[in-house]
Amino acid sequence: RKRVRVHHLRQMKERGEVWPMLTAYDMYVAKIFDDAGIPVMLVGDSASNNVFGYETSLPVTVEELLPLVRAVTRATSRALIIADLPFGSYQASPEQALAASVRFMKEGRAHAVKLEGGRHYAEHVEALVAAGIPVVGHLGFTPQSEHMLGGYRVQGRGDSGEEILADALALERAGACAVVLEMVPASVAKRVTAEVRMPTIGIGAGPDCDAQVLVWQDMAGLRTGSLPRFVKQYAGLAETLSDATRRFAEDVRAGTFPGPEHCFE
Numbered sequence: 001r002k003r004v005r006v007h008h009l010r011q012m013k014e015r016g017e018v019w020p021m022l023t024a025y026d027m028y029v030a031k032i033f034d035d036a037g038i039p040v041m042l043v044g045d046s047a048s049n050n051v052f053g054y055e056t057s058l059p060v061t062v063e064e065l066l067p068l069v070r071a072v073t074r075a076t077s078r079a080l081i082i083a084d085l086p087f088g089s090y091q092a093s094p095e096q097a098l099a100a101s102v103r104f105m106k107e108g109r110a111h112a113v114k115l116e117g118g119r120h121y122a123e124h125v126e127a128l129v130a131a132g133i134p135v136v137g138h139l140g141f142t143p144q145s146e147h148m149l150g151g152y153r154v155q156g157r158g159d160s161g162e163e164i165l166a167d168a169l170a171l172e173r174a175g176a177c178a179v180v181l182e183m184v185p186a187s188v189a190k191r192v193t194a195e196v197r198m199p200t201i202g203i204g205a206g207p208d209c210d211a212q213v214l215v216w217q218d219m220a221g222l223r224t225g226s227l228p229r230f231v232k233q234y235a236g237l238a239e240t241l242s243d244a245t246r247r248f249a250e251d252v253r254a255g256t257f258p259g260p261e262h263c264f265e
């Protein structure tokens with residue numbers, strides 16, 4: 001089986017074929033998603049909260065994300081793997097963005113990178129594209145700016161919907177191959193999707209995007225507690241794993257594991 005390439009994403013949009021995308025951070029999970037036909041995976045800086053246990057997406061570093069990217073790329077044979085540029089690794093200049101992206105492409109073996117921001121990052125996107133690195137943008141609620149945005153809030157309501165469209169068009173002009181739209185009104189996402197040729201990838205952005213992405217632990221119910229409105233849970237992994245763990249612990253305490261079939265003579 002051949003890898004999905006960025007031009008395939010544009011072809012799917014042209015055919016009106018909506019595609020699913022998930023985050024992935026490790027080998028077993030990435031392989032399951034690859035075998036299930038998920039064509040695009042993101043090694044998100046959401047690893048910050050969902051793997052490393054930080055409170056926000058800000059602390060995670062290139063050094064922490066690189067081995068995850070490498071694991072996901074190695075474990076998959078078909079999906080296109082996007083590496084997320086973490087906070088502080090690209091904002092300073094196009095040169096800084098290029099240096100971080102080269103590491104993800106070279107050491108991580110990623111197939112594309114993603115960064116947050118619109119027209120202010122057009123030069124960053126251009127520099128990466130000139131170096132042969134496909135770039136995915138990210139607009140609307142951008143978690144790396146949560147302190148500026150005042151928390152997890154819908155972006156692009158009212159007149160600011162036009163700003164999101166202008167940012168998407170600027171990213172497209174700069175050569176971006178796709179754009180994530182996070183927590184924006186469905187009507188704004190629909191309009192952006194109609195006005196750009198690159199695919200839009202929605203998360204809390206309504207049904208009219210060209211693709212839909214979720215953090216995999218949210219999709220599979222490994223994360224519990226209060227979840228964002230845009231999450232749909234398709235499994236209850238936290239409960240399944242908790243039950244298995246309790247039964248293992250009980251067996252060990254009762255002396256019923258290991259049994260003869262688990263032992264060597």
Ligand code: KIV
Nearest residue numbers: 023044045046180203
């Ligand atoms: O880091 C991440 O998981 C993301 C997606 C939710 C788009 O940026």
Ligand code: NA
Nearest residue numbers: 044045046084
């Ligand atoms: Na992210």
